[in-house]
Amino acid sequence: MSGSLVIVGIGPGKPELMTPATQAALARASDVVGYGPYLARLPECSDQRRHASDNRVELERARLALSLAGAGRDVVVVSGGDPGVFAMAATVFEALEAGDPAWRALDIRVEPGVTAMLAAAAEAGAPLGGDFCAISLSDNLKSWRTIERRLAAAAEADFVIALYNPASKARPHQLVLAFELLRQRKAADTVVLFVRAAGTSEACVVGTTLGAADATRADMRTLVIVGARATRRIGRWVYTPRGEESVAL
Numbered sequence: 478m479s480g481s482l483v484i485v486g487i488g489p490g491k492p493e494l495m496t497p498a499t500q501a502a503l504a505r506a507s508d509v510v511g512y513g514p515y516l517a518r519l520p521e522c523s524d525q526r527r528h529a530s531d532n533r534v535e536l537e538r539a540r541l542a543l544s545l546a547g548a549g550r551d552v553v554v555v556s557g558g559d560p561g562v563f564a565m566a567a568t569v570f571e572a573l574e575a576g577d578p579a580w581r582a583l584d585i586r587v588e589p590g591v592t593a594m595l596a597a598a599a600e601a602g603a604p605l606g607g608d609f610c611a612i613s614l615s616d617n618l619k620s621w622r623t624i625e626r627r628l629a630a631a632a633e634a635d636f637v638i639a640l641y642n643p644a645s646k647a648r649p650h651q652l653v654l655a656f657e658l659l660r661q662r663k664a665a666d667t668v669v670l671f672v673r674a675a676g677t678s679e680a681c682v683v684g685t686t687l688g689a690a691d692a693t694r695a696d697m698r699t700l701v702i703v704g705a706r707a708t709r710r711i712g713r714w715v716y717t718p719r720g721e722e723s724v725a726l
């Protein structure tokens with residue numbers, strides 16, 4: 478098969494945070510496939526076909542990209558942030574596994590991007606300086622019970638926890654429930670950060686504590702970081718020391 482498929486992440490927002498490798502893949506593409514608002518962030522390119530789709534049709538989008546590449550086109554699939562973090566790369570491989578066996582011979586590549594968690598951490602200082610984990614609070618593709626078990630395990634292990642997809646209009650209660658669960662397992666003065674639109678000119682960081690955290694602050698452009706015991710403030714910055722031995726588990 479002569480077509481190619483590159484799955485890229487365009488970073489959190491600022492053009493400077495898109496990698497040169499992603500920019501080069503986009504410049505070479507005959508077809509760009511992605512969620513409409515992400516495609517709208519890319520500069521126009523007259524000799525390129527764009528295939529915008531809605532949220533929640535990821536598998537359909539992945540199949541379209543694979544069939545375009547199967548027909549000999551040079552396709553780029555676009556995700557926000559990094560394509561492998563709660564995004565299209567895994568969906569493309571899912572479609573590849575279930576789809577036309579001939580697709581497996583395609584030239585497929587994944588280009589990394591700056592994920593929201595890293596952009597959000599940088600806005601606040603260095604909250605991910607020690608061990609950390611990332612959990613999506615969306616229960617569209619997994620059960621809420623699974624999310625609760627992972628939150629409890631992360632709290633027990635004293636990870637810094639980055640919460641993706643903390644809330645949306647369709648899911649306003651999940652961060653409320655997550656904070657309730659974490660409050661039963663972590664100190665009330667644990668640092669909590671709400672970072673909205675990280676890595677964009679509208680970036681906004683609100684620091685608070687787990688005891689006082691108001692879940693309604695989060696929307697679908699917010700990344701929530703819940704600190705470990707060692708996470709602390711210094712002036713307007715928040716960091717987690719790399720040497721955590723001072724805080725006994």
Ligand SMILES: C[S@@+](CC[C@H](N)C(=O)[O-])C[C@H]1O[C@@H](n2cnc3c(N)ncnc32)[C@H](O)[C@@H]1O
Pocket residue numbers: 486489490556557558559560561562563564591592593594596597640641642643672673674675676677696697698699700701
């Ligand atoms: C479906 S996930 C996609 C994550 C993306 N692939 C990445 O690597 O950043 C969408 C979630 O990422 C977070 N997010 C994406 N961009 C963000 C930004 N600029 N600032 C803060 N959070 C962001 C939000 O929690 C949002 O609900």
